[in-house]
Amino acid sequence: MTGVAVLGATGTIGVNTLDVVRRHPNLYQIIVLTAHSQFERMAKQCEEFNPAYAVMVDEQSADKLETILKTKGLNTKVLHGSQALQDVVQLAEVDVVMAAIVGAAGLQSTLAAAKAGKKILLANKESLVMSGKLFMDQVRDYNAELLPIDSEHNAIFQCMPTDYARGLDKIGVSKILLTGSGGPFRELPMSEFAKVTPEQAVAHPNWSMGKKISVDSATMMNKGLELIEACWLFDTNINKINIVLHPQSIVHSMVEYVDGSILAQLGQPDMRTPIAHALAWPNRIESGVSMLDLVAMPNLEFVEPDMQRYPCLRLAREAMQTGGTATTILNAANEVAVQAFLDKKLNFTDISKTVEYVLEQIASRPADSIETVVDEDERARIVADEFIEINTMKAGAVH
Numbered sequence: 001m002t003g004v005a006v007l008g009a010t011g012t013i014g015v016n017t018l019d020v021v022r023r024h025p026n027l028y029q030i031i032v033l034t035a036h037s038q039f040e041r042m043a044k045q046c047e048e049f050n051p052a053y054a055v056m057v058d059e060q061s062a063d064k065l066e067t068i069l070k071t072k073g074l075n076t077k078v079l080h081g082s083q084a085l086q087d088v089v090q091l092a093e094v095d096v097v098m099a100a101i102v103g104a105a106g107l108q109s110t111l112a113a114a115k116a117g118k119k120i121l122l123a124n125k126e127s128l129v130m131s132g133k134l135f136m137d138q139v140r141d142y143n144a145e146l147l148p149i150d151s152e153h154n155a156i157f158q159c160m161p162t163d164y165a166r167g168l169d170k171i172g173v174s175k176i177l178l179t180g181s182g183g184p185f186r187e188l189p190m191s192e193f194a195k196v197t198p199e200q201a202v203a204h205p206n207w208s209m210g211k212k213i214s215v216d217s218a219t220m221m222n223k224g225l226e227l228i229e230a231c232w233l234f235d236t237n238i239n240k241i242n243i244v245l246h247p248q249s250i251v252h253s254m255v256e257y258v259d260g261s262i263l264a265q266l267g268q269p270d271m272r273t274p275i276a277h278a279l280a281w282p283n284r285i286e287s288g289v290s291m292l293d294l295v296a297m298p299n300l301e302f303v304e305p306d307m308q309r310y311p312c313l314r315l316a317r318e319a320m321q322t323g324g325t326a327t328t329i330l331n332a333a334n335e336v337a338v339q340a341f342l343d344k345k346l347n348f349t350d351i352s353k354t355v356e357y358v359l360e361q362i363a364s365r366p367a368d369s370i371e372t373v374v375d376e377d378e379r380a381r382i383v384a385d386e387f388i389e390i391n392t393m394k395a396g397a398v399h
């Protein structure tokens with residue numbers, strides 16, 4: 001039995017992970033489930049999977065969960081606070097950690113899993129964007145295993161030989177072709193961008209995801225974060241990665257080789273495929289995802305992204321080229337701006353403006369310690385908040 005900890009169990013990735021685990025009760029045992037505050041959903045998950053530990057970061061939610069579990073006679077131990085996230089990933093019974101907390105809140109627990117030498121299934125791309133070098137160093141130094149859950153990176157991983165860490169040049173890779181759907185506003189006239197509402201932005205045409213990543217997909221900051229993620233995961237230069245728009249989300253990414261071959265991974269846009277792949281790797285298990293019907297499939301299109309339409313892509317590329325804490329700053333400013341947009345304090349087009357402003361205000365420093373990364377993350381959030389406040393005063397009410 002493989003012991004599994006699911007960080008962010010109540011989110012989209014967490015729920016999909018539990019769905020795959022549910023199909024294989026003889027292979028996987030849930031040891032830990034964590035969430036921020038959705039205690040009712042967590043109670044139901046505890047009832048079904050009977051984990052040894054449940055962590056609610058929010059203390060009051062932990063109390064409520066504990067009460068429910070007691071009345072149901074469950075012996076799951078309830079913990080609270082973010083330190084508890086770091087503690088539970090180190091448990092000896094935990095073999096695999098699904099890192100599926102959204103945003104910077106997932107950083108410390110993911111790093112702790114690396115330090116504990118666990119097999120990490122990485123959905124929380126923000127941790128790599130914030131601290132790529134430190135994170136990859138810890139994975140190597142503590143002999144952890146890192147498997148990408150992000151569908152594109154999982155596809156790239158599947159299209160590479162297992163010894164890709166030798167170096168992409170050595171294995172004959174000439175390019176990574178990172179695909180993206182272009183989000184819900186790929187064809188919307190740019191003059192209408194400022195009026196886009198959060199409800200429209202979170203309605204992704206192909207994927208069903210949490211709110212933050214859905215907004216990131218609409219601005220294509222998600223693809224920018226994924227570009228950075230791919231550089232770290234596959235130890236490559238940004239110039240070796242091309243972003244290709246593929247509105248049907250059937251090809252999940254491709255790898256081009258020097259001999260003229262392009263290898264692609266195809267499948268339904270359903271996260272249970274990469275989750276099942278990473279959980280079972282190097283084996284394969286059933287995921288619950290239906291097969292593609294190649295004959296009934298729509299025509300597959302591939303087009304170049306319009307950089308004017310997606311300024312966040314340019315900002316992410318520039319931040320990676322700058323290096324150091326620039327990507328930490330990019331990520332923090334984006335998280336603050338996306339939340340402000342969801343709270344209707346900011347227009348859609350102001351998300352990229354906030355990120356650009358914060359990157360201009362704070363100079364990049366070497367990201368040589370976790371303390372520096374955390375400090376720069378906090379600093380960027382303060383500057384982003386200031387920009388949003390000034391912007392709100394100037395603009396009056398939004399929407």
Ligand code: NDP
Pocket residue numbers: 007008009010011012013014034035036037038039057099100101102103105123124125126149150151207208209210211212213271
């Ligand atoms: P959701 O918003 O659906 O879920 C987020 C999870 O994180 C929830 O369990 C939530 O708990 C928990 N959480 C939120 N804030 C905190 C906090 N401060 N401390 C601890 N836990 C917290 O997100 P997704 O599942 O969509 O995404 C999770 C990660 O996976 C993101 O990094 C995203 O980029 C990545 N990803 C997602 C994909 C998708 O298809 N959804 C695809 C590829 C990557 P609660 O429910 O209690 O609030």
Ligand code: MG
Pocket residue numbers: 150151152226
């Ligand atoms: Mg993705």
